[in-house]
Every structure is written in C-alpha cells, then in structure tokens.
Amino acid sequence: MWFFTQEEKDLQRLCKDFASKELAPFAEMHDEKESFNLAAFKKMGELGVLGITADPEYGGAGMGAVAATIVMEEFGKACAGSTLSYLAHSILCVNNIQNNGSAEQKAKYLPKLISGEHVGCMGMSEPEYGSDAVGIQTKATKNADGTFSINGAKMWITNAQYADVAYVYTRTGAEKKNLSTFIVEKGTPGFSVGKPIHKMGMRSSPTGELVFENAKVESSQLVGNVGDSVYHMMKNLDIERITISGISLGIAQACVEQCVKYSGERKQFGKHIGSYQLIQKMLAEMATETEMMRSFLYTTAKKYDMGERGPSMAAQVKLALPKMATKIALDAIQLHGGYGYSREFPLERMMRDNKLNEIGAGTNEVMIMIIAKNLLKGLES
Numbered sequence: 001m002w003f004f005t006q007e008e009k010d011l012q013r014l015c016k017d018f019a020s021k022e023l024a025p026f027a028e029m030h031d032e033k034e035s036f037n038l039a040a041f042k043k044m045g046e047l048g049v050l051g052i053t054a055d056p057e058y059g060g061a062g063m064g065a066v067a068a069t070i071v072m073e074e075f076g077k078a079c080a081g082s083t084l085s086y087l088a089h090s091i092l093c094v095n096n097i098q099n100n101g102s103a104e105q106k107a108k109y110l111p112k113l114i115s116g117e118h119v120g121c122m123g124m125s126e127p128e129y130g131s132d133a134v135g136i137q138t139k140a141t142k143n144a145d146g147t148f149s150i151n152g153a154k155m156w157i158t159n160a161q162y163a164d165v166a167y168v169y170t171r172t173g174a175e176k177k178n179l180s181t182f183i184v185e186k187g188t189p190g191f192s193v194g195k196p197i198h199k200m201g202m203r204s205s206p207t208g209e210l211v212f213e214n215a216k217v218e219s220s221q222l223v224g225n226v227g228d229s230v231y232h233m234m235k236n237l238d239i240e241r242i243t244i245s246g247i248s249l250g251i252a253q254a255c256v257e258q259c260v261k262y263s264g265e266r267k268q269f270g271k272h273i274g275s276y277q278l279i280q281k282m283l284a285e286m287a288t289e290t291e292m293m294r295s296f297l298y299t300t301a302k303k304y305d306m307g308e309r310g311p312s313m314a315a316q317v318k319l320a321l322p323k324m325a326t327k328i329a330l331d332a333i334q335l336h337g338g339y340g341y342s343r344e345f346p347l348e349r350m351m352r353d354n355k356l357n358e359i360g361a362g363t364n365e366v367m368i369m370i371i372a373k374n375l376l377k378g379l380e381s
Contacts, residue, residue, distance in 0.1 A: 001298045008067055011049075015074035018047055027079035030204035031349050034196075036162060037082050037204060041089075045116020050090055053239075054098045058110035064305035065239050066298060069246035076250025077257075080353035081204030083247050084360075088158035088205075089113070091240050093120030093167050097183065100223050100232045109165055109183060118164035123154035123184075123210045124233070130156070131366050133169075134177055134230055138212060140170035142226075146219050150182065150212040153194070160193050160208030168210070169233060172226050179229040183221045190215035201352030238309055240361045241318035242301050248325035249297055251354045252290045255325075255332035255347060259283055262336055262345075273335075282335050286328050293321050312374035319367035322357035329354055 004012070022040040030037050044050050052068045054060025061067065068091065075083040094113050097105060112118040129135045138152025150170055157166075164186045172180040184191055194209030224232065263274030263283060273279045300317045303309075329351035333340035340347045358364050 001294070001302075003298075003302060004066070004070075007063070008070060011063070011067055012070050012074060014047065015049065015071050018043070019075050019078035023075060023078035023082050027082070027204065028343075028346065028349070030079070031081060032203075034198065034203045036085065036206045037079070038162065040082060041085065041119065042116045044086060045114065050086075050116055051094050051098075051110065051114030052090055053095045054110055054114055055106075058098075058106055059114040060094075060098070060110070065242050065301040066305055068239070068243045069249075069297060069301045072243050072246030073250040073253070076247035077254040078250075079204060080247050080251055080350065081202045083250070084202050084205040084244075084356070085159050087240070087243055087247070088122060089120045091243055092122035092158075092236070093163075093165060095239065096122065096167050096181075096232065096236050097223075099236065100181070100228075101183070102223075104220065105183060105223065113165060119159055119162045120165045120167065121157050121159040121163035121210075123157055123166050123168040125154060125156050127153060127155045127209075131363060133233060134179065136169055136171060136179065138168070138170050140172050140180055140182060140217075142172075143216075148182065148217050148219065148222065150184070150190070150215040150217060152212050154210040156197060156207055157210050158205055158207055160210055161196060161206045163193075166191075166210060167223075168212075169229055177230045178227045179233070180226045181223040181229045181232060182217050183223060184212075184215065184217055185221075188215050188217065200355065201349070202356045203352075234311065237361065238311065238314040239304065241314040241367075242297070242304060244357055244361045245293075245297050245317050245321040248321045248354055248357045249290070249293050251350045252286075252293055252325040252328045255328050255350055256283070256286050256290050258345070258347060259286060259332050259335050262339075266336075279335065282331055286331055289324055289328055293324055297321055310374070311370050315362070315367040315370040318361060319364055319371065322354060323364060325354045326351065326358065 026037055049071050051060030052063055056062045097109055113120050126136050140148045140150045142148055166184045168182050168184050170180055172178055190213045192211045194211050197207040266273045332347045339345050
C-alpha cells in the first residue's frame with residue numbers, strides 16, 4: 001500500500017521470505033495430517049512477530065494493526081492454518097494481555113509468549129454460546145482465601161492442545177455483562193484440554209476444548225477488576241476482525257497468482273487457456289476484486305492505528321473480505337477445472353481454509369447485525 005512506512009515494507013519482505021521457506025513447503029502435509037507446524041511457530045519468535053503489537057519492553061515489536069495485517073496476509077498466502085494459530089497467539093492472547101494486563105502480568109507472561117517459548121490461546125466461545133459471547137456460562141467463584149475456582153468448558157479454541165497460557169473469559173455475576181478474565185496456566189489442577197476437533201479447513205491449526213473442573217487460580221491471575229471483561233472483549237474483537245481478514249486477503253492473492261501461472265501453462269484446443277477471453281475475464285475480475293480487498297482492509301487498519309475505531313468499521317471489513325475471498329477461491333477452482341477440484345493443486349485447501357474466516361471472530365450474520373444496528377441506532381423500535 002502507498003502509505004506503508006519503511007518499517008512496514010521491511011516487515012512485508014521479511015514475512016514473505018519466511019513464509020516461502022518455513023510455511024509454504026509444509027502446508028499440504030500439515031493439512032493432510034491435521035498437524036501443527038510447531039517448528040515454524042518457534043521460528044516466528046526468532047523472527048520477532050509473535051508480539052507484533054506488544055511493547056518492546058517485553059520483546060515485542062511495538063507496531064499496530066497495519067503491521068499485524070501485513071503478517072497475516074504474507075503468512076496467509078502460504079499456509080492459512082498456521083496463520084490462524086499465529087493470530088490466536090499474537091492477537092487473541094498476547095495483544096489482550098498487552099492491553100489489559102497489569103504490569104506484573106505483562107512481565108510474567110509476555111516475554112515467553114513473544115519469544116515463542118510458550119504458546120498462547122484465548123477461551124471465549126462455549127458449546128452453547130458461540131455468537132452470543134456475553135452469554136457465556138463458565139463461572140469463576142471467589143473462595144474464602146481470595147482465590148477463584150473456575151468451572152465450565154470452552155469450545156473451538158485455536159491452539160488448545162499446545163497452549164501454555166490461556167486467556168479465559170468467565171462469568172462472575174448474575175448480570176449478563178458481569179464477565180471477568182483470568183490468565184490460566186497449563187498444569188493448573190482442574191484445567192484440562194478435551195479431544196481435538198476435526199475440521200473441514202484450517203486443519204493445520206489445532207482446535208480443541210478447554211475444560212475447567214474446580215480449576216483454582218490466584219487473584220493475581222485476574223485481569224483488571226471483576227466485571228471488566230465485556231469492554232476488554234469488544235475492544236479486542238475489532239483488531240481480531242481486521243487481522244483475520246488479512247488471512248482472507250492472502251488466500252485471494254495466492255489464488256490469483258496460481259491462476260495466472262496456470263493460464264500460461266495449461267493448453268486446451270491447441271492454445272494456452274490464458275488466450276481465451278473467458279479466462280481473461282475471470283483473471284481480470286479476480287485480480288480487481290483482490291485489489292479492492294487490499295485497499296479496503298489496509299485503509300481500515302490504518303484508521304484503526306490512527307484512533308478511528310468502532311465495531312461497525314471492523315465488522316464491515318470482516319463481512320466483505322472473507323466472502324469475497326471464498327468467491328475468488330471458487331472461481332480459481334473453476335478456472336482449473338478438474339485439477340482445481342483435486343488435491344494436486346492447493347486451491348481446494350485455500351477454499352476450505354477461507355470458509356472458517358466467514359465464521360470465526362463473528363459469523364457473517366453477526367457482522368450484518370452489528371452494521372445494521374449502528375446504521376439504524378437512531379430509529380425507534
């Protein structure tokens with residue numbers, strides 16, 4: 001983008017090179033085996049991107065939403081599943097602790113999360129509460145000795161099986177918005193990980209269930225004050241929705257590049273298929289749609305970094321980009337014909353992976369509700 005700083009341009013080149021060497025060559029294997037590229041994740045710590053938005057004091061890069069989105073796009077082109085795990089760690093766990101944790105919590109947890117020594121996750125969704133995030137029922141009860149006991153379960157948690165640290169939302173009062181957050185460590189008595197969840201796409205991103213059975217945590221693991229967490233939750237959802245859209249942009253760009261390459265190689269009726277006007281129309285539309293996605297996404301990320309924020313802004317980009325990327329991926333499969341539908345080419349994986357982006361961080365339908373509510377907020381019911 002024309003407004004990228006030199007630092008952001010350098011980051012883009014660095015991430016593109018890393019993705020081509022550490023993610024792309026292993027994407028198909030990890031998708032097929034439903035395995036996690038832990039080696040690449042550890043190297044992301046050496047690369048300096050696991051704390052992309054965190055303070056340099058703790059080893060972070062001290063950058064913003066634009067920079068985080070650059071990482072998502074470049075990594076997403078190569079392996080969307082690994083990128084989703086990166087997002088869950090860097091945005092859902094690290095960024096939340098950075099923005100909401102105490103000085104003591106940041107000093108305790110961020111250095112190892114940012115270096116890659118520890119893996120992080122976030123526990124929000126539950127078996128009966130997905131889109132209705134503030135309706136969660138996992139409870140934290142204060143004990144006589146000042147500690148808290150957590151009971152309940154979290155579902156569809158990215159990085160669950162590998163997480164050393166979980167940023168967990170709980171209910172601490174009868175009112176719907178009385179939610180509180182705790183940083184729960186692996187090995188805490190009463191805290192366990194359920195069976196892995198097998199998925200249609202993003203198969204190289206481990207997903208599981210977090211189970212709490214009288215899991216006892218110290219008061220020092222409470223983030224902020226009791227009842228603070230709805231504000232924390234909504235604030236972090238904005239940057240999550242912007243950055244997850246970066247994965248969709250990466251997928252769309254990868255589809256365009258694959259189609260251009262294939263159109264110059266594949267012959268039908270004695271000519272390269274790129275010489276046929278119908279193929280040219282498909283390529284032109286896919287490339288144009290991808291550039292529209294890029295401009296919308298990075299403009300929104302830039303506004304976020306400049307302090308212009310709000311749920312509708314993030315919801316609009318989250319609604320538009322994943323839907324468009326799915327369309328582009330389907331068009332790319334169609335252009336490749338039988339090869340596109342086979343696992344011989346990466347397009348079917350890209351389409352499967354991107355579908356998650358229309359569900360995670362808020363479904364398309366929830367994004368529509370948010371946008372419409374803000375448009376119509378002046379009307380009487």
